[in-house]
Amino acid sequence: MRKVLVLLAMASILLGATLGFAVYNIAFIVKATDSDFWQYTIVGGKNAEHDLQGLAKVTVYGPPSEADIDLQVSILENVVNTKPDAIVISSTSSEAPSLILDAAYKQGIKIVLIDNFVYDTGYNSFLATNNAVGGAHAADKLVEALKANGTALKGKVGLISAMAGVQVLTDRDAGFTNRLKEIAPDLQVLPTIYTNNDISRSANAAEDLLIAHSDLVGFFADNNHTGIGVARVIEQRGLENKIMAVAYDSDPLEIEALDSGALKALIVQDPHGMGYKGVMFAFMAINGEPLPAYLDTGVYVITKDILEDSMMILDPFSRKKY
Amino acid sequence: MAGKRERKAFAERNLLIILVVMWVFLAIATKGNFSSWANITNLIRQSSINGVVAIGMTLIIITGGIDLSVGSIVGLSGMIYAIMTSTRGDFKLSSFWGIIIALAVGALVGLINAVAIHDGKVPAFIATLGMMTLVRGIVMYVSSGRMVTGVPTEYRQFAVDEFLGIPALAWTWIILALVMIFVLKYTKFGRNLYAIGSNEEAARLSGINIRFNMYAFYIVAALFSGVAGLMLGTRMAAGVPTGGQGYELDAIASVVIGGASLSGGVGTILGTALGALIIQTIRNGGNLLGVDPFIMQIIIGAIIILAVFFDQFIKSRKKGEGLKKLFKRA
Numbered sequence: 206m207r208k209v210l211v212l213l214a215m216a217s218i219l220l221g222a223t224l225g226f227a228v229y230n231i232a233f234i235v236k237a238t239d240s241d242f243w244q245y246t247i248v249g250g251k252n253a254e255h256d257l258q259g260l261a262k263v264t265v266y267g268p269p270s271e272a273d274i275d276l277q278v279s280i281l282e283n284v285v286n287t288k289p290d291a292i293v294i295s296s297t298s299s300e301a302p303s304l305i306l307d308a309a310y311k312q313g314i315k316i317v318l319i320d321n322f323v324y325d326t327g328y329n330s331f332l333a334t335n336n337a338v339g340g341a342h343a344a345d346k347l348v349e350a351l352k353a354n355g356t357a358l359k360g361k362v363g364l365i366s367a368m369a370g371v372q373v374l375t376d377r378d379a380g381f382t383n384r385l386k387e388i389a390p391d392l393q394v395l396p397t398i399y400t401n402n403d404i405s406r407s408a409n410a411a412e413d414l415l416i417a418h419s420d421l422v423g424f425f426a427d428n429n430h431t432g433i434g435v436a437r438v439i440e441q442r443g444l445e446n447k448i449m450a451v452a453y454d455s456d457p458l459e460i461e462a463l464d465s466g467a468l469k470a471l472i473v474q475d476p477h478g479m480g481y482k483g484v485m486f487a488f489m490a491i492n493g494e495p496l497p498a499y500l501d502t503g504v505y506v507i508t509k510d511i512l513e514d515s516m517m518i519l520d521p522f523s524r525k526k527y
Numbered sequence: 528m529a530g531k532r533e534r535k536a537f538a539e540r541n542l543l544i545i546l547v548v549m550w551v552f553l554a555i556a557t558k559g560n561f562s563s564w565a566n567i568t569n570l571i572r573q574s575s576i577n578g579v580v581a582i583g584m585t586l587i588i589i590t591g592g593i594d595l596s597v598g599s600i601v602g603l604s605g606m607i608y609a610i611m612t613s614t615r616g617d618f619k620l621s622s623f624w625g626i627i628i629a630l631a632v633g634a635l636v637g638l639i640n641a642v643a644i645h646d647g648k649v650p651a652f653i654a655t656l657g658m659m660t661l662v663r664g665i666v667m668y669v670s671s672g673r674m675v676t677g678v679p680t681e682y683r684q685f686a687v688d689e690f691l692g693i694p695a696l697a698w699t700w701i702i703l704a705l706v707m708i709f710v711l712k713y714t715k716f717g718r719n720l721y722a723i724g725s726n727e728e729a730a731r732l733s734g735i736n737i738r739f740n741m742y743a744f745y746i747v748a749a750l751f752s753g754v755a756g757l758m759l760g761t762r763m764a765a766g767v768p769t770g771g772q773g774y775e776l777d778a779i780a781s782v783v784i785g786g787a788s789l790s791g792g793v794g795t796i797l798g799t800a801l802g803a804l805i806i807q808t809i810r811n812g813g814n815l816l817g818v819d820p821f822i823m824q825i826i827i828g829a830i831i832i833l834a835v836f837f838d839q840f841i842k843s844r845k846k847g848e849g850l851k852k853l854f855k856r857a
Contacts, residue, residue, distance in 0.1 A: 239672045369820070399820045401773060404763045409573045413814030416566045417557065433763065441687045457676045458765055 228262050230289040231487045233480070234281060235267035236297045236320070241456075242476050243267065243295070245521040246319070249480025250293065253488075255526040261488055264289075274298045281305055291315035291487035293480075296323050315490035319483040330486050330496040334474045336373045339504040340380025340427075343451045346470035346506060347423050348389050350449040359391035360420035365410050365431040367402040377427045377453055377472075392422070400431060407434025415448075422449065429454035432471075436462035455507070455519050463509055473505045477521035538786030538838055542801040546808065553812040560815055568694055574807040575700035576601075576758050578800060580774055581781040582707050583751030585799045586744050588782050589724040591791025592644060592651035594745070597752040597778055599662035600636050601771025604629040604756030606666050606675065608682075609766025615677035622679050630753040636662055637749025638742060645741040659775070667768050675766035686761040696758050700800075703754070707796045720744060725792030780827070781806055784834040805830065 233250045235243040247265050254263035266284055268276040274297050281302050284292060292314055296302050303325040310316045310327035318331040351358060362385065366374055382394050395414060400406040407430060414421055415438070426432040432452025436459070439448055445466040452459060453472045462468040479502045486496055507515045517524055554562035580597050587594040611618045612625035620628070636658065643654040688695040711717035719740045722730040731737050752771075759770055785802030787794025806827060813823040 239667065241673060396817050396819060398814060402769065403772070404767060404770070405576060405759055408762060409569075409810070410814055412569045412573070413566075413811050416560050416563065416569065417815040417817070430767075430769075437686075437762065437764065457674055458763075461676070 229260065229291065229488065229491050230287075231261050231263050231484055232284045232287070232289040232292045232294075233263050233265045233484065234277070234284060234292065234294040234296075235265065236277070236295050237269060237271040237273070238267045239269050240271070242474075245476035246295065246480035246483070248521050248525055249477035249482075250484045251480075252477070252524065252526045253481045253484035257484075257488060261484070263484055271297055274301055278302050278305065285309045285312075285314065288312075289314060290491050291317065293317045293319060293483040293487050294323075295320040295479075297321070299323055300325070302326075315487055317483050317487045317490065319479050329490040330498060330500065332479055332482055332486065332500045332502050334373075334479070334504060335501040336376035337380030337383075338501065339453065339472045339474070340377040340382075340425075341384035342504060342506050343377070343425050343453065343470070343472050344381045344384035344388065346472075346508070347385070347425060347449055347451045348392075350451070350469040351389075351422060354446060354449060356422050356449070358389040360393070360422040361414075361418045362392050362394050363411065363414040363418075363421060363424045363435075364394050364397045365407050365424060365426045365435055366397050366399050367407075367428040367431050369397075369399045374427050378425075381425050381427075394425075395421075400434065402428070402430050404430050404434045404437070407431040408437050409434075411435045411438040415442075415444075422447075424448065424450040426450065426452040428452075429456045429459055432468060433458045433462065436465075436467040439467040440465060460512070460519060463507065463512060466509065469508065471507045473507055473518060475502050475505060475518070477518075477524060478502050538841075539795065539798050539801065541837065541841070542785065542798060542805065542834075546801060546805055549805070549808050549812065553808070553815070557812070557815045561812060564692070566811070566815070568689075568692070568697065570804070570807060570811050571697040571700075572694040573811060574803045575694075575696045576755050576762070577774065577777045577781060577807070578700040578803040579703055579751050579755040579758060580778040581785075581799045581803050582703060582796060583748030584775075584778040584782045585707075585785070585787060585794050585796055586720060586748045587651070588779075588787045588789060589720050589791060589794045590741065590744055591724050591727075591789075593655065593779070593789070594640065594748055595652065595655040595775050596636065596640060596658035596662055597748070597755075598771040598774035598776075599659045599666065600633050600749055600752035601756040601759060601774050602666045602767075602769065603636065603662050604633045604753035605760035605763075605770050606670055606756075606766040606768065607632050608757055608760055609675035609678050610669060612679055612682070613675050613677040613766075614679075616675065622682055625679075625682075626757060629757060630750055633749045633753025633756065634746045635749075637746040640749070641742045641745035644745070645738055663772070666770075670766060670768045672768050674768070676764075678760065678764060678766070682761055683764040684761075686764070696761070699754070699758060703751070704796055704800050711796060716740075716743065721792060777803075777806060780831050784831060786834075786838055802834075805834075 235246060237243050250263050254261055266280050277297050278301050282305055285305060299322055303323055306316055306323055307326040316328040318328050320333050322331055366378055385392055398410040400410055424435045426435045435450050439450055449469050451470045452468050455471050455473045459471055463471055490496055505518045584594060608625040608629040610616055611620045611628050612622060640655055640658055643649045644651050685695050690698055719735050722735060723740055781802035782799050784805055785798030809827055
């Protein structure tokens with residue numbers, strides 16, 4: 206009998222909590238559901254929901270693939286029709302959703318943009334990785350690795366890029382090149398080689414540069430596939446102590462390469478933080494808190510000696526609280 | 528028939544001349560870097576994966592068809608192998624069974640292509656375009672869009688192995704190409720291929736079983752893509768969901784530069800191999816010289832068109848037609 210009373214009391218408290226306090230609806234729209242990166246942002250968003258302890262409800266939406274710009278826009282239209290209190294969106298297109306987002310903003314829906322900016326719309330805050338800063342970190346780590354190896358800071362450095370004309374990659378490459386020029390002016394960055402995001406072609410490019418330049422001392426690879434290609438060549442030829450390589454992103458093969466010494470550092474974005482902060486910012490906006498127009502969500506620099514402590518960064522799934 | 532054979536020899540001789548001129552130029556321009564043994568072995572190894580895909584593509588183009596699904600089959604076979612053998616996976620099969628299953632799955636895709644094209648009368652371009660998307664979808668689905676690691680060591684080792692100073696990957700290509708040169712020249716399979724590609728109706732009337740042969744061509748072509756997928760897998764040491772994406776374009780370019788005709792009946796394995804070498808020579812040479820990557824892309828595109836143009840030009844001259852007539856016809 207007492208147990209029943211306790212249960213009834215608990216139920217009424219829960220009911221009271223639900224009725225008494227407003228639960229804010231926050232829509233969380235990702236670019237694509239098929240990629241690890243966006244799954245990580247979702248973990249961040251859902252963790253934030255967990256930490257808000259019932260004050261907000263986060264609903265996740267997104268097209269299966271990043272190529273589905275139209276689908277994402279129509280998802281956004283449907284979401285706006287449900288009149289959520291806030292929308293956290295990583296838009297694939299910087300222009301396609303402008304009108305809908307702006308209309309939503311004018312209706313009083315709080316808008317938090319993550320990862321990709323959208324032009325011509327009102328918004329409360331924009332959170333993204335400053336990729337130029339990440340590229341600069343890569344240059345720092347490359348020089349550090351060269352010094353640690355006792356290699357003189359002169360000669361050539363190969364830059365392998367996954368694709369031309371992608372802004373985030375261009376930013377990474379420019380950040381790397383500019384910083385390297387500053388801290389090691391005698392290191393010459395070779396013309397960028399684009400490899401269509403193909404591991405095999407990235408390995409080919411690394412092989413070719415090694416043949417062409419006997420004074421080559423290092424590589425920067427601007428994403429995971431190029432990083433793996435470069436790491437393969439270094440591994441297969443046992444060049445770990447001759448050629449220093451630094452790469453962007455993380456995946457199982459890159460982590461393996463970091464562990465084996467083929468890569469000296471990984472520059473990793475913080476998708477979990479982006480999702481978490483996105484939801485928290487939305488919550489703050491709903492409550493009228495002032496927000497910065499732009500927040501750099503930062504990168505992690507991971508080297509072999511901190512690899513073991515970095516697993517929560519490399520695998521945000523392990524941070525699931527829900 | 529004699530004219531065609533002459534033309535083939537002609538195309539191959541010209542390609543060889545182009546290749547030698549390029550090599551001599553690059554050897555001088557790179558001060559010997561290009562012609563170093565290390566780079567020659569790089570070049571052949573780098574050409575080998577596309578080279579093997581292109582062997583299969585040659586068969587299909589000789590039938591007068593096209594196969595846009597090869598890149599996806601490359602991805603599929605590499606992924607199936609990785610899933611079957613991964614020490615972190617559910618199956619943990621040996622390399623042998625991994626290879627058998629990967630190739631069988633690839634061959635099945637070829638069979639479906641053939642049925643759709645021959646029995647379903649779906650144009651090859653459309654059927655294989657659909658299959659390209661469908662198979663890539665399967666690759667994504669079975670891998671959840673993530674890399675599959677933990678492949679056997681001997682598999683990874685194959686990408687590094689050498690025999691007589693030549694990489695194992697290069698040997699794979701060379702041996703497969705030699706076998707197919709022989710098969711196309713001296714076997715019924717080869718004769719049927721050219722007969723069906725030149726004139727399907729005539730081939731049918733002369734008693735060739737078109738259905739059986741078409742099935743065989745598409746299955747064999749898919750098997751080559753499957754082998755290429757395994758070769759790529761050894762190089763990446765994992766199953767990668769996007770592996771092989773876009774490989775159909777390099778394969779088609781190699782075949783076309785190699786002198787095959789998209790209207791069918793014409794094409795050789797040797798020509799295709801030279802075509803694959805020419806494409807990779809431009810990439811490799813461009814990297815060695817530090818040529819602007821966008822300029823390199825322009826050059827590769829131009830060479831595809833020029834190769835076909837010269838081929839047509841020589842053909843029309845052999846027939847006693849002038850350049851004028853060539854333009855008129857085009």
